[in-house]
Amino acid sequence: MLKPFEQYVLKYQDMVYNIAWHVTRNQHDAEDIAQESFVRAFEHFTDFSTGEPPKSWLCTVTLNLCRDWLRRQKPVLSGEEKDYRGGGQAADQPEERAAVKEALNALDPESRLLVVLFHLEGFSHKEISEMTGMPISMIKNRLFRARKKMKEILMAEGLRR
Amino acid sequence: MNVQHLDEELLDRFAFGEPGELDEVERLRVEEHLAKCSKCSEALELLVRSVRMVEYWGSVKAPESLITRVRMKLRHKTVAPLMPIVVIALGITDVARLWVLAWSLSGGLSTIVEALPRMLEALSYGWTGILRVVLEIVAGSWLRMGGISAQMGVLLTVGGLVLLMRRKEWAN
Structure with a gap:
């Protein structure tokens, strides 16, 4: 991976993952969404005058992917769901x-x-x-x-x- | 005395509204009320504390596997512009390997021995990789038996198929 892009991923990975995880509530799907968000950011990395896609742009991409995910999950997901597993931080919380x-x-x-x-x-x-x-x-x-x-x-x- | 308490929405706007959301008069009225009403002060404190708790404990850190996954995915993306050249080069080596396989090996067991490492490599590419290697082995066996025109026909057909499969593997 190119260095500037790697730094971009490191800078925003917690934000992207945090958003995705709070929607999907499971590590696997959250990682899928986060990965796809960064792949899209990579494809547009040089399109911005700021030198990299802005935080809000990346967030919008993640939100759209989350919405796609929600659309696919609708019958399963509800606000009353009790299964809220943290991203690998469950045992000694x-x-x-x-x-x-x-x-x-x-x-x-x-x-x-x-x-x-x-x-x-x-x-x-x-x-x-x-x-x-x-x-x-x-x-x-x-x-x-x-x-x-x-x-x-x-x-x-x-x-x- | 009947005291008029602040409603929840006003308290919420006071605590978490963005600058300018409450005008100066309204803000002063809330502050004055809070200074003398313990019930509203307590309600505000609980609201702020609950939100601070969410802010403190609510975040989830990205697992280390995420950046590795992104790296892996992008490796394919960065190789993609070179794909046509790489595919043609690999296709030529595949065809050349077929030719060597057909003429230099005695067949049977040695063909399988030669094919084993290729099979393992192919597994990493999924079904197209496995199919490609099987095709190469079958074609290699045919090549040893046929005449020169049959050999050329098999080579061209298999070479084309191998190129297509390589292309699919690299696209993945």
Whole structure:
């Protein structure tokens, strides 16, 4: 792999994988999506005046791949699904991580994705709107409801941190 | 005294709204209320703490296998522009190997011995690789038996098929 592209992968692999994993909730599919995202980034690597595909562009590619995946999975996946296995971090996880997983698991995939983009990856409402095509008002509303739901679950779990 | 508490949505906007989302008057009103209302302050604190927990524990790191997978996938991509030349070169060596196989070996066991390492290599390419090697072995056996025109016919046909299969292997 070419050096600049390898550095690009190293820079964004956690973000891409994080998004993919929170949608798919399994390592294999998340890796497939992340790999395909980087292959597409490689194909367009020299197309940008910035010297590399911007973070938001890469994120949009990942989101589109996640949506394709969700479309294929629809009959199986639901917000109520309890199987929320972490990316290889399951055995000795502290209670807080388990509680957070449960809280995130309680959200529908779209809301979870918004939480990941806004709270874990630090995108603004406007950036998320551009990436997902959702109106900003809808994003704010869904984030509000997601935070409310997560708070209720974490309070029930004791909210230790 | 009947106290009017802040509603959840306003508290949420106060805590996580982007700059400018609450105007100055609204923001001051919330701050003043929070200063004297322990119930709303507690509600705000719980909301912020729960989100901080999610931010702290929610992220998942990419496994080390990811970059290896990307490398493997891109190796094929970077070789792709050279593919026609590589395929033709490999096709020529395949045909040449067939010719040597036909004329220098006594056949039977030695043909199989020569074919074994090729079989192992072919396994890594999946069904096209295996089919190609089988075809080469069969063609090699025929070549030893036929006349010169039959030999040329077999060589050209098998050579073409081998080229097509090589192309498919490299495309993968």
